[in-house]
Amino acid sequence: MPTTQSTPPETVVELAGLSKQFGSTTALDGVSLTVRRGEVVVLLGLSGSGKSTLLRHIDALDLPSAGSVKVLGEDVPALSGRRLRALRSRVGFIFQQFELVPSLSVLENVLTGALAELRGPRLGLWSYPKSKKLRALAHLDRVGLLDRAYQRADTLSGGQQQRVAIARALMQNPSILLADEPVASLDPESSDQVMALIREIAYEEGLTVLCSLHQVDLAIAWADRIVGLRHGAVVLDMPATGLSKAQVMEIYGRVATSTDEFEAVQTELMNEAAR
Amino acid sequence: MTSTLPPRVTLRPPASGVAERAPRPRREPERIAAVLTLGALVILAIGSLVDIDISLPRMLQSWSNAERFFERVGAVTFPETGELLTLTAQTLGLVLTGTLLAAVLSVPLAYLAASNTSPGRTWRVVARFLGVLARAVPDVVLAMVFVLMFSLGSLPGILAIGIHSVGMISKMFADAIEQIDEGPRLAIRASGASTLQQFTAGVLPQVLPSWVATVLHRNDINLRGSVILGYVGVAGLGLEMSYAFKSLEYGRGLGIAVVIFVLCVLMEIVSSTVRAVMLGSGNTATGPFDRLLRRFRRSAPALTPRRPLTPAATPESALHRPWTGGRVRNSIAGVLTAIAIVAGVVVSDIQWNDFLTFWSRVPEVAVRFWPPSFGSYEVATMLEAMRETIMIALAATLMTLVASTVIGSLAARNVAPNSTTRSGFRLLLVTVRGIPELILAIVLIVISGLGTQAGTIALAVGGIGLLGKLIADSLEEVDSGPERALTATGATRLQVYTGATVPQSAQAMLGHTFYLLDTNIRAATLLGIVGGGGIGYYLLNSSQGSNYATVTAIVLMILVTVLVIEGLAIWMRRVFR
Ligand SMILES: Nc1ncnc2c1ncn2[C@@H]1O[C@H](COP(=O)(O)OP(=O)(O)OP(=O)(O)O)[C@@H](O)[C@H]1O
Numbered sequence: 001m002p003t004t005q006s007t008p009p010e011t012v013v014e015l016a017g018l019s020k021q022f023g024s025t026t027a028l029d030g031v032s033l034t035v036r037r038g039e040v041v042v043l044l045g046l047s048g049s050g051k052s053t054l055l056r057h058i059d060a061l062d063l064p065s066a067g068s069v070k071v072l073g074e075d076v077p078a079l080s081g082r083r084l085r086a087l088r089s090r091v092g093f094i095f096q097q098f099e100l101v102p103s104l105s106v107l108e109n110v111l112t113g114a115l116a117e118l119r120g121p122r123l124g125l126w127s128y129p130k131s132k133k134l135r136a137l138a139h140l141d142r143v144g145l146l147d148r149a150y151q152r153a154d155t156l157s158g159g160q161q162q163r164v165a166i167a168r169a170l171m172q173n174p175s176i177l178l179a180d181e182p183v184a185s186l187d188p189e190s191s192d193q194v195m196a197l198i199r200e201i202a203y204e205e206g207l208t209v210l211c212s213l214h215q216v217d218l219a220i221a222w223a224d225r226i227v228g229l230r231h232g233a234v235v236l237d238m239p240a241t242g243l244s245k246a247q248v249m250e251i252y253g254r255v256a257t258s259t260d261e262f263e264a265v266q267t268e269l270m271n272e273a274a275r
Numbered sequence: 276m277t278s279t280l281p282p283r284v285t286l287r288p289p290a291s292g293v294a295e296r297a298p299r300p301r302r303e304p305e306r307i308a309a310v311l312t313l314g315a316l317v318i319l320a321i322g323s324l325v326d327i328d329i330s331l332p333r334m335l336q337s338w339s340n341a342e343r344f345f346e347r348v349g350a351v352t353f354p355e356t357g358e359l360l361t362l363t364a365q366t367l368g369l370v371l372t373g374t375l376l377a378a379v380l381s382v383p384l385a386y387l388a389a390s391n392t393s394p395g396r397t398w399r400v401v402a403r404f405l406g407v408l409a410r411a412v413p414d415v416v417l418a419m420v421f422v423l424m425f426s427l428g429s430l431p432g433i434l435a436i437g438i439h440s441v442g443m444i445s446k447m448f449a450d451a452i453e454q455i456d457e458g459p460r461l462a463i464r465a466s467g468a469s470t471l472q473q474f475t476a477g478v479l480p481q482v483l484p485s486w487v488a489t490v491l492h493r494n495d496i497n498l499r500g501s502v503i504l505g506y507v508g509v510a511g512l513g514l515e516m517s518y519a520f521k522s523l524e525y526g527r528g529l530g531i532a533v534v535i536f537v538l539c540v541l542m543e544i545v546s547s548t549v550r551a552v553m554l555g556s557g558n559t560a561t562g563p564f565d566r567l568l569r570r571f572r573r574s575a576p577a578l579t580p581r582r583p584l585t586p587a588a589t590p591e592s593a594l595h596r597p598w599t600g601g602r603v604r605n606s607i608a609g610v611l612t613a614i615a616i617v618a619g620v621v622v623s624d625i626q627w628n629d630f631l632t633f634w635s636r637v638p639e640v641a642v643r644f645w646p647p648s649f650g651s652y653e654v655a656t657m658l659e660a661m662r663e664t665i666m667i668a669l670a671a672t673l674m675t676l677v678a679s680t681v682i683g684s685l686a687a688r689n690v691a692p693n694s695t696t697r698s699g700f701r702l703l704l705v706t707v708r709g710i711p712e713l714i715l716a717i718v719l720i721v722i723s724g725l726g727t728q729a730g731t732i733a734l735a736v737g738g739i740g741l742l743g744k745l746i747a748d749s750l751e752e753v754d755s756g757p758e759r760a761l762t763a764t765g766a767t768r769l770q771v772y773t774g775a776t777v778p779q780s781a782q783a784m785l786g787h788t789f790y791l792l793d794t795n796i797r798a799a800t801l802l803g804i805v806g807g808g809g810i811g812y813y814l815l816n817s818s819q820g821s822n823y824a825t826v827t828a829i830v831l832m833i834l835v836t837v838l839v840i841e842g843l844a845i846w847m848r849r850v851f852r
């Protein structure tokens with residue numbers, strides 16, 4: 001059920017002065033960021049710039065050294081027990097390495113997304129109620145993998161596994177979807193498929209998406225808004241639609257992930273100018 | 276405490292027809308058969324528990340039996356010092372020499388058995404089969420045979436231990452060889468080395484640590500098992516103990532049991548120290564002494580200063596390897612090992628000319644063992660006894676599995692609620708592992724007077740040390756990614772455990788359980804020898820009554836059982852990949 005147009009955009013993630021130290025390393029350095037419902041935000045930054053750490057704070061997988069993390073109106077670091085799990089169940093997390101349980105079937109992997117709604121431990125398809133199984137099959141259908149439901153997860157290709165992981169996240173009925181370099185282990189074609197799927201789901205369901213990437217071109221193609229990180233601090237925050245060439249160059253200048261990429265875009269721009 | 280979260284919105288209510296369009300779950304007949312077999316085994320094991328009558332009233336009864344026993348027997352007594360030292364030296368010499376023999380024999384056997392070094396398929400099959408055979412025949416049985424061929428002394432025991440241990444050591448060694456990184460060997464082959472050179476330069480260096488670890492582990496097992504050899508006449512502490520119990524000197528018998536117990540614990544400490552020293556700091560051993568050693572090394576880095584590698588002035592001066600800390604340590608360890616081996620051989624007092632004379636006795640002995648026959652026993656009696664042995668093994672395995680799953684899980688870093696819990700349960704496992712189960716069985720049987728129950732409980736307790744550790748390790752080895760993913764969905768700890776941790780380690784746990792069952796079948800046989808019921812009793816009786824054809828028949832029964840279990844284990848491993 002998408003949010004109705006009449007309700008004013010509402011803040012779902014609010015980070016203020018967020019800092020995180022790992023021993024002597026500063027992973028995040030005073031990050032303040034506000035994300036509104038339905039936005040698709042892409043985090044860009046070099047390796048080690050703090051993208052994963054930032055996402056992990058939103059799902060309480062890491063706790064801040066300083067600053068505040070508010071998600072869906074909850075003060076995340078203060079949560080524990082049942083309320084922590086309730087929050088986590090509202091936030092889907094998609095990992096670079098998919099993190100499916102290799103020996104379980106695709107369907108059971110999707111079903112694990114519903115654990116927060118169920119009581120007690122589950123092992124085996126028979127231990128899940130039928131209604132959940134139907135819903136899991138529907139999500140598999142949506143990501144185009146219904147025919148693989150009973151195959152072992154580790155027999156799928158990387159792109160397929162990531163789509164199963166997306167189905168697992170959808171199974172949570174999340175309000176927010178976090179994706180940490182969801183396509184970094186995939187070939188370009190699967191990458192486009194997965195990014196298109198995330199984008200489509202976000203629009204149809206009115207989900208808020210925070211996705212880290214390190215390819216600027218992908219970010220420009222799929223984001224509503226681009227946030228650049230460097231050394232744990234926000235160095236860029238701009239809408240991703242209707243960007244001028246100069247703005248694109250600026251993004252590359254601030255967060256380009258490799259000189260190769262930088263040069264490629266530069267030549268492309270020059271070619272275009274020459275035309 | 277109500278949540279301020281906005282109400283949950285269900286995404287995409289189930290589209291109509293997915294259930295119809297979904298593929299049917301695949302039900303491979305082989306998998307169903309395997310699941311049914313597993314279920315049948317579990318039911319059999321539960322039935323065995325009931326049959327053996329392990330229950331609280333029984334345990335209370337054995338407790339009161341034990342109290343009465345100690346009233347009757349009085350104090351535990353020890354042999355005098357001189358005698359004690361001689362006996363201890365005999366037992367240690369026997370065990371060390373036997374293990375050494377096995378260690379040497381297992382190298383060529385493993386070479387032939389490993390798929391990547393074996394000269395051919397036939398060689399591989401034959402070598403693997405010899406290994407299985409050596410493992411399946413209990414060392415006691417071998418000792419019974421060798422006692423007939425050799426003059427009394429340690430030689431029958433050494434050969435029995437040596438040949439039986441080859442089974443396990445060569446298997447582990449061959450498995451290690453199959454898992455090596457092929458790169459170095461390829462490089463050495465590319466330089467024109469012979470097959471043997473490839474093995475010594477490219478393979479051995481990679482598998483030596485695992486070989487050492489296996490041999491040390493086997494040495495511990497052999498010491499624990501050596502007591503049984505005494506029951507069939509091999510000199511040492513075991514023989515002395517069996518004499519004591521036979522002549523109803525219970526105090527003295529228990530005294531010797533205590534001595535063996537202490538020896539076993541000391542040997543564990545020595546071997547875990549040796550392991551730590553020889554395998555260096557990179558080892559993953561988790562014994563308390565390994566940890567102590569590692570801590571010591573960490574806190575005293577100045578002992579082995581890391582000198583920069585300066586190029587030697589001349590090639591001639593570089594010819595002599597510098598005496599670094601590591602080299603000193605290795606040399607000391609090498610010299611100590613050599614001394615221990617020589618001492619072991621010397622105290623064993625081997626009658627070397629037996630090796631010249633025993634050939635002439637082989638035909639004569641062989642005739643007495645063949646053809647197999649149950650002799651004066653009825654077939655039904657023997658089958659019943661074999662059934663009892665299998666029941667003891669099944670019941671003990673089930674009890675161990677249940678206890679080890681709980682203890683092992685709490686001892687796993689990624690399952691335990693906190694590190695104190697983990698350390699506590701790890702310590703418990705190490706302590707239990709120190710208990711030699713056969714000694715425990717003997718003591719329990721003697722003092723409780725309940726053979727089968729006491730034996731089963733002793734086996735079950737002894738198994739926890741092994742299976743609990745294996746389970747804890749396999750749980751810790753799982754990929755943590757899926758666990759993190761389930762935590763991120765809001766699952767509880769228990770749900771993460773069953774949803775991500777257990778499925779990833781289930782195959783390993785199944786394999787370990789079958790390994791334990793396999794060990795338990797043999798151990799249950801030995802139990803009978805010390806009064807724990809089952810086929811072992813008849814084995815001992817027929818050997819003492821010189822009914823060797825019956826010994827052969829019983830050994831064949833045991834062999835078939837062990838091979839069936841082994842086959843089941845291989846099948847399960849294949850089905851539940
Ligand atoms: N658990 C941890 N312990 C110690 N240091 C950490 C930990 N997690 C992250 N760091 C450090 O924090 C910094 C930011 O790491 P982070 O993983 O957030 O970067 P990233 O932008 O996601 O990089 P990448 O693109 O390589 O995934 C790095 O310097 C990293 O080494």
Ligand SMILES: [Mg+2]
Pocket residue numbers: 051052053180181
């Ligand atoms: Mg990252």
